[in-house]
Amino acid sequence: MENGRINIGMVGFGTVGTGVARILLEHRELLRARLGAELVLKFVADIDTETDRGIRLDPGVLVSDARAVVDDPEIDIVLELIGGHGIAKELIERSLQNGKHVVTANKALLASQGNELFRLATEKSVELAYEAAVGGCMPIIKTLRESLVGNVVHTMTGILNGTCNYILSQITDEGVTYAAALAEAQKKGYAEADPTLDVEGMDTAHKLAILTALAYGMVINLEDIYLEGISKITPMDIQFADQFGYRIKLLAIGKDRGEAVEARVHPTMIPFDNLLSNVNGSVNAITLTGDAVGDILLKGRGAGMMPTASAVVSDAVDIARSLLTGGGVRIPPLSYLPERIRQRPVLPMDRLETHYYFRFAAVDKPGVLSAIAGILGKRNISLKSVHQKGRKTNGSVPVVMLTHLAREADVRAALREIQALDVVSDETMLIRIEDENDTD
Amino acid sequence: MENGRINIGMVGFGTVGTGVARILLEHRELLRARLGAELVLKFVADIDTETDRGIRLDPGVLVSDARAVVDDPEIDIVLELIGGHGIAKELIERSLQNGKHVVTANKALLASQGNELFRLATEKSVELAYEAAVGGCMPIIKTLRESLVGNVVHTMTGILNGTCNYILSQITDEGVTYAAALAEAQKKGYAEADPTLDVEGMDTAHKLAILTALAYGMVINLEDIYLEGISKITPMDIQFADQFGYRIKLLAIGKDRGEAVEARVHPTMIPFDNLLSNVNGSVNAITLTGDAVGDILLKGRGAGMMPTASAVVSDAVDIARSLLTGGGVRIPPLSYLPERIRQRPVLPMDRLETHYYFRFAAVDKPGVLSAIAGILGKRNISLKSVHQKGRKTNGSVPVVMLTHLAREADVRAALREIQALDVVSDETMLIRIEDENDTD
Numbered sequence: 001m002e003n004g005r006i007n008i009g010m011v012g013f014g015t016v017g018t019g020v021a022r023i024l025l026e027h028r029e030l031l032r033a034r035l036g037a038e039l040v041l042k043f044v045a046d047i048d049t050e051t052d053r054g055i056r057l058d059p060g061v062l063v064s065d066a067r068a069v070v071d072d073p074e075i076d077i078v079l080e081l082i083g084g085h086g087i088a089k090e091l092i093e094r095s096l097q098n099g100k101h102v103v104t105a106n107k108a109l110l111a112s113q114g115n116e117l118f119r120l121a122t123e124k125s126v127e128l129a130y131e132a133a134v135g136g137c138m139p140i141i142k143t144l145r146e147s148l149v150g151n152v153v154h155t156m157t158g159i160l161n162g163t164c165n166y167i168l169s170q171i172t173d174e175g176v177t178y179a180a181a182l183a184e185a186q187k188k189g190y191a192e193a194d195p196t197l198d199v200e201g202m203d204t205a206h207k208l209a210i211l212t213a214l215a216y217g218m219v220i221n222l223e224d225i226y227l228e229g230i231s232k233i234t235p236m237d238i239q240f241a242d243q244f245g246y247r248i249k250l251l252a253i254g255k256d257r258g259e260a261v262e263a264r265v266h267p268t269m270i271p272f273d274n275l276l277s278n279v280n281g282s283v284n285a286i287t288l289t290g291d292a293v294g295d296i297l298l299k300g301r302g303a304g305m306m307p308t309a310s311a312v313v314s315d316a317v318d319i320a321r322s323l324l325t326g327g328g329v330r331i332p333p334l335s336y337l338p339e340r341i342r343q344r345p346v347l348p349m350d351r352l353e354t355h356y357y358f359r360f361a362a363v364d365k366p367g368v369l370s371a372i373a374g375i376l377g378k379r380n381i382s383l384k385s386v387h388q389k390g391r392k393t394n395g396s397v398p399v400v401m402l403t404h405l406a407r408e409a410d411v412r413a414a415l416r417e418i419q420a421l422d423v424v425s426d427e428t429m430l431i432r433i434e435d436e437n438d439t440d
Numbered sequence: 441m442e443n444g445r446i447n448i449g450m451v452g453f454g455t456v457g458t459g460v461a462r463i464l465l466e467h468r469e470l471l472r473a474r475l476g477a478e479l480v481l482k483f484v485a486d487i488d489t490e491t492d493r494g495i496r497l498d499p500g501v502l503v504s505d506a507r508a509v510v511d512d513p514e515i516d517i518v519l520e521l522i523g524g525h526g527i528a529k530e531l532i533e534r535s536l537q538n539g540k541h542v543v544t545a546n547k548a549l550l551a552s553q554g555n556e557l558f559r560l561a562t563e564k565s566v567e568l569a570y571e572a573a574v575g576g577c578m579p580i581i582k583t584l585r586e587s588l589v590g591n592v593v594h595t596m597t598g599i600l601n602g603t604c605n606y607i608l609s610q611i612t613d614e615g616v617t618y619a620a621a622l623a624e625a626q627k628k629g630y631a632e633a634d635p636t637l638d639v640e641g642m643d644t645a646h647k648l649a650i651l652t653a654l655a656y657g658m659v660i661n662l663e664d665i666y667l668e669g670i671s672k673i674t675p676m677d678i679q680f681a682d683q684f685g686y687r688i689k690l691l692a693i694g695k696d697r698g699e700a701v702e703a704r705v706h707p708t709m710i711p712f713d714n715l716l717s718n719v720n721g722s723v724n725a726i727t728l729t730g731d732a733v734g735d736i737l738l739k740g741r742g743a744g745m746m747p748t749a750s751a752v753v754s755d756a757v758d759i760a761r762s763l764l765t766g767g768g769v770r771i772p773p774l775s776y777l778p779e780r781i782r783q784r785p786v787l788p789m790d791r792l793e794t795h796y797y798f799r800f801a802a803v804d805k806p807g808v809l810s811a812i813a814g815i816l817g818k819r820n821i822s823l824k825s826v827h828q829k830g831r832k833t834n835g836s837v838p839v840v841m842l843t844h845l846a847r848e849a850d851v852r853a854a855l856r857e858i859q860a861l862d863v864v865s866d867e868t869m870l871i872r873i874e875d876e877n878d879t880d
Contacts, residue, residue, distance in 0.1 A: 034775055137732070146579075149471070150757065291746075292750035293577035295739075296739065299737040326767055327765040
């Protein structure tokens with residue numbers, strides 16, 4: 001750090017990197033007025049040094065050798081905006097080894113290898129900041145690490161993937177199929193050409209892995225998060241949900257159950273009066289429930305150039321403020337002191353208790369309903385309501401049932417048995433319900 | 441600061457103070473696991489040392505002499521939870537003079553005398569933290585000061601007073617009068633015996649004064665905030681609003697208009713698809729619009745013992761973290777360096793341009809509508825729609841008009857002229873509309 005100048009080395013000059021450069025250059029004066037020092041973009045490294053990103057960097061700033069940037073002794077803070085596991089991981093490790101603070105938006109890397117990266121950062125007494133990794137510009141990491149520091153956080157319920165939320169909103173509002181909604185999302189740039197990571201829920205799981213570690217004082221554990229994507233959701237299920245006062249969202253759910261932690265990602269029905277049900281399009285939102293604060297909701301754009309860049313810049317400024325005032329690392333990366341972080345078991349899905357929506361494709365014959373209900377009853381799954389509407393498709397009618405609290409193991413066993421019935425065709429649809437108003 | 445112990449002196453042991461004591465005592469272990477040190481409640485001062493608050497303080501902790509607490513050289517952080525202007529101000533000043541960091545929830549004091557108090561804190565190189573002063577447990581101060589540091593914040597639109605929001609929600613949901621809703625709010629403890637500060641909008645203005653200073657780099661200026669309370673709102677207006685797709689909320693509105701800043705508090709119609717319209721009961725929420733992030737919404741309990749206490753504790757921990765890592769004051773109190781804070785003019789209401797809802801009490805005779813419309817037209821107020829429904833009360837019928845963008849000075853002049861017409865009885869109701877979808 002020179003006099004009133006903090007030197008930034010940015011590796012990765014893609015979408016987010018371009019946004020960060022834009023903020024640092026266009027808001028240079030604003031940042032000086034707030035920080036009292038300049039964040040100088042000393043080097044930007046990218047394998048592509050040719051493409052015009054519409055940003056005027058000083059001569060010599062854009063380079064191709066990222067390793068040289070993170071080795072430069074004059075760089076105070078490295079911004080890792082490449083993403084993924086390969087070179088990104090190497091550069092973060094190398095930066096930390098070199099005693100440099102790092103800001104990253106790389107949720108996939110943190111979810112799978114955050115434990116060792118945070119350990120290294122702590123060892124080297126530097127920051128590894130990651131506000132941009134979860135929820136884009138919603139200040140979810142700061143809220144958990146700082147604002148809720150005096151709270152036991154019981155529950156987190158979030159819409160953390162804009163692609164999925166856009167697709168589900170399209171199916172809901174336009175009545176189109178999943179395939180049509182996905183195609184539209186790809187056309188608009190909300191979904192990748194290969195959308196698997198998003199629509200199958202893995203991106204959401206990455207974020208939930210980070211949030212559960214942070215909130216529940218546990219080692220990051222991606223492997224044990226239950227995962228179910230949105231590709232099987234049909235307009236018919238969305239219409240049924242609507243009749244029952246629910247909307248379907250892909251939720252990341254984390255609950256501290258004491259002996260274990262719930263950590264699951266799946267399409268979920270939530271009631272209209274839950275504000276998350278009104279969060280539409282590519283937006284993210286999360287509800288955090290703490291013992292002192294009750295519910296807090298944060299909502300904002302979860303991805304995109306400028307929102308993510310804003311989060312990266314806020315992390316860089318946070319670090320700069322500590323550098324400028326002579327302080328060390330103020331906050332442990334995962335909120336708890338490293339020695340207080342525990343290996344905590346994730347509740348196996350079989351032991352989950354929740355409410356369920358089932359849609360069976362049943363032959364329209366007498367006795368079918370009672371056969372299904374009989375199997376459910378045998379497994380202690382008690383029904384709240386049964387709906388049979390005569391919309392016959394492929395020779396079968398949809399029979400919809402909503403349950404009282406039931407155990408997932410029982411549900412799965414019952415559905416296997418029901419599926420084996422002659423009178424049930426196609427796969428049965430199962431959607432879990434989160435409804436706080438519904439206490440049984 | 442002793443080894444791993446931060447000594448807290450709390451002045452004021454009322455509702456919020458009791459909540460803070462509860463968090464510090466009940467979450468001692470949690471806070472140690474996150475902070476690596478203990479926040480020790482060394483002294484609690486209150487004139488009432490008798491009442492049992494259900495908190496078991498160590499002997500000698502509860503004292504009656506607040507001045508002795510803030511003079512105690514062993515106290516690191518003072519929590520001012522008395523409120524108001526008298527002794528609270530003296531104690532904050534004395535603490536700052538003594539080189540102690542201060543945490544306060546005192547919005548009324550900061551709104552009127554924050555400029556000098558922040559100046560003193562800066563002079564003495566100590567923190568004067570105030571997360572709990574605005575929006576209870578919503579991390580609005582931290583979000584503006586830290587998360588949005590790389591943004592120009594254009595617009596803030598907030599529901600910042602739970603009492604008013606509860607009353608308006610009651611009128612909306614139950615169709616009761618303002619008086620009945622207020623009585624209900626008082627019965628439930630959501631409104632004070634003297635509710636003036638809340639229902640006339642002054643409490644909201646206090647908070648807006650702080651937020652506009654923070655967001656727009658300006659000197660705190662309470663005097664120039666336009667203020668209108670909710671006591672005149674009738675169920676009839678709420679029903680009309682509903683027909684047009686609007687709900688009525690008491691909003692704090694801050695907009696950076698470049699040459700001036702809009703800062704106003706008044707009942708406002710907002711469309712159903714604005715998430716704020718679905719924030720009901722005693723809850724607070726705010727939408728911040730930044731140039732990089734777009735819209736961010738925060739929602740949470742804006743008052744009450746534990747939510748406010750949580751915000752106080754988060755400020756204390758923030759300060760403790762800097763103390764423990766040897767750093768100085770990291771962030772200027774109002775986000776901008778003191779020398780960068782400007783005297784910025786607040787836009788006079790007369791120059792406001794917005795959309796309006798008028799409800800006239802008109803005699804049911806031919807020619808009345810055209811007389812009213814004629815006067816409006818003469819003042820360049822163009823109408824979007826006119827509604828006359830035959831619900832005669834006291835011999836007059838309500839005539840409702842919605843306008844295109846109009847200038848407040850013109851509106852006031854026109855209403856004065858209309859009010860003077862023989863055919864118009866009672867006061868005309870004027871409610872401003874904030875509708876982003878409506879660009880003209």
